[in-house]
Amino acid sequence: MSHRPKKLLNIPSNCRTCSVRNEALCAPLSDGEIAVVEHFKSGNCTLPAGAGLYSQDEVCSDLYTLLDGWVSLYQILEDGRRQILDFALPGAFLGFQPNLDAPASHSAYCLTDIAVCVFPRENLFDLFRAHPELALRMAWITARDGAMAREHLTNVGRRSARERVAHLLLEPFYRVRRKADARQENSINLPLTQEHIADALGLTTVHVNRTLRGLRQADLLDISGRTLTVRDPAMLAEIAGFDVEAARERASA
Amino acid sequence: MSHRPKKLLNIPSNCRTCSVRNEALCAPLSDGEIAVVEHFKSGNCTLPAGAGLYSQDEVCSDLYTLLDGWVSLYQILEDGRRQILDFALPGAFLGFQPNLDAPASHSAYCLTDIAVCVFPRENLFDLFRAHPELALRMAWITARDGAMAREHLTNVGRRSARERVAHLLLEPFYRVRRKADARQENSINLPLTQEHIADALGLTTVHVNRTLRGLRQADLLDISGRTLTVRDPAMLAEIAGFDVEAARERASA
DNA sequence: CGTATCATTGACGTCGGTCAATTCGTGTGG
DNA sequence: CCACACGAATTGACCGACGTCAATGATACG
16 A cells, blocks of 8 residues: 555567557557557566555656556545555556646556556657557547446445445456456456455445455355455356446457 | 437537537537538437436447536446436537447436437547547547546545535536636536435435535535525535546646 | 564444435426 | 425434444464
8 A cells, every 4th residue: 555656677578469469559550550659658667566656646757558467546535535446457558637737636556566568648649640540549448447437436336335345356357367268267366455445445444354254154255365266256246236248348359 | 317218309500609619529620620520410409308318238329419408327226226427517428438339338318408419329430530639539538537437436435425415516516617607606507306416426315415404504505496506615625625626627628 | 583464353333324204396287 | 376296305213234443363574
C-alpha cells in the first residue's frame, strides 16, 4: 500500500515479439507499422512490487502498456478511505484520460513486480494522427474499461458481501486462465491481500475475512498464500450473478 | 420505471444549428463536414418520459446523441435489483460499446420526454474512417464517461449515505447550471424520484428519504416536487468530497 | 530471532434495511 | 368542481448485515 516511487529500470524491447502484441493498443498495427511506432515510445521498463506508477492530482507525463504483473488503480479520499477501481492485468493501457494535461483522477501502483512499455504523453496525438485506427482502438479500450467499471459499480452497489467477493474473484480467475491456456487449472496466482479485496468492494478486511471463510466452508473456493483455488466455478458464478459469456466477450479482440 | 418502448417520432433536424453542437460526438467537425455527416444519420426523434431507448441483453441497432431531456442508464440483476449507472444529460452519446454486435451491457430509458439524434450502428465505422478525428473524439467521450463511472464507484463504495446523496446531487446541479448560463440560480429541475436516487447510490428509498430530511434540516438543500434547491453549495461540496474544479474540467471540451 | 505484515476471531455497536402504515400530490373521470 | 386513484414521499418500529475495536496467530524476511 505504501507508495515508494522507484526509478524505472530499462529493459530491452521489441514490439513485434511483444507478449501483449494482440491485446494492447497497438494490436491493429502490422509488423511494418509497429516498427515505426517503436520510435515514438521511450522503451520498456520494470518496477518492483509496491512502487507507484502515477498518482492522483499529479500530471503524469507518460502512458503505459502493462506487459507483465498486476497493477492496482484506486482513488483516495481526503480522510484516507481508499476505493480500488480496477486491477490491471497485462495488456492494459494505463494513464489515458480525457485531458492528458490535467492531473490524474486516480492513482496506480504495482501489486507485483511489473514490466511496462512507456510512451511519452506528448507523442500520443501524433501517433493517432499517423495511425487513425489506433484512435479507434483507444475508443474500444476505454469503452471496455468503462463497461467493466460499471459492472464493478453494480457489484458494489447492489450485491451482498458474499456475492461481491465471489464476483470480484471470478473476474481475474477467468481472465488469467484464458491466457494460461491449455491446462485449465482451477488455481491461479492472486497477488491480493484481503485489504485489497475489501477496498475494491467497499467492505472492511474483517468482513472480507469472514466472507471468505463462509465461501471456503461451503467448498466454493479457497485462498491460501497468494493462490486462489476455485472449487466450484458454476455455483460461484451462480451466486455472483457472474456472466461467463460476457466476460469472454470482453476478452475478445 | 416501466418500459413501454414507443415508436420514435421524427422531428426536423439540422446539424449546424444543433443545440448540442459543441458537446456531442460531432463537435470536432466544421460546418462543411457536418453537412456530410448528416447523410449518415437517420434523423432526429422524440420519445416520451418512461419510454425505453435500448435494453440490456438486446442488440441495439442504433446509436443516439441526446439532444434534450434526461435518460437513466442502469443494470438489472436477475432478481430485480437495479443499479443506476448514470444519468445522461443533453450532449451524451448513448449506445456505444466495445462490440456493437453484442447485446447491450445495460439498459436506457427516458426520465423525461427526450429528443435524440439517431445514428445507425452500421454507419459508425464508415464515419470514423471518413473522419478519423471522430474516433479520437469517441475515445475522449468514453474516457470521460469511464472517469465519471469510477467517481461514482468511489462514491458508492466508500462514502456514507449522507455523503453519497450530497455528491450525487451536486453533479447534475453543476452540470445543468453551467449550461443554463448567466443566471446562477441555486435551483435546478431534477426529474428524479427518491427511488432513482436510491438505485444510483446502492441505498433504499426509505433511507434516501431520511437522509434528504437530514440535509434539509441542516439547511443544506431542499427537494420539493421536481426542483432541487442547493442552499449551501460550499458546505455540501465539503461533505460530499465533491471537487468542483474536477467537475468543471470534465465539462470542458 | 525480532519485527512487520497479513490473517483470523470474538464481542459488541451502528448504519442502513425491512415492513408496514399513513400522507401527500397530481391527474383523471364523473 | 369534487371524488377517487395511484404513484411518490414520509414516518415509526424493529432487525440484521456489516463495521469497530482489540487481541491473537501465522508467515516472511533481514
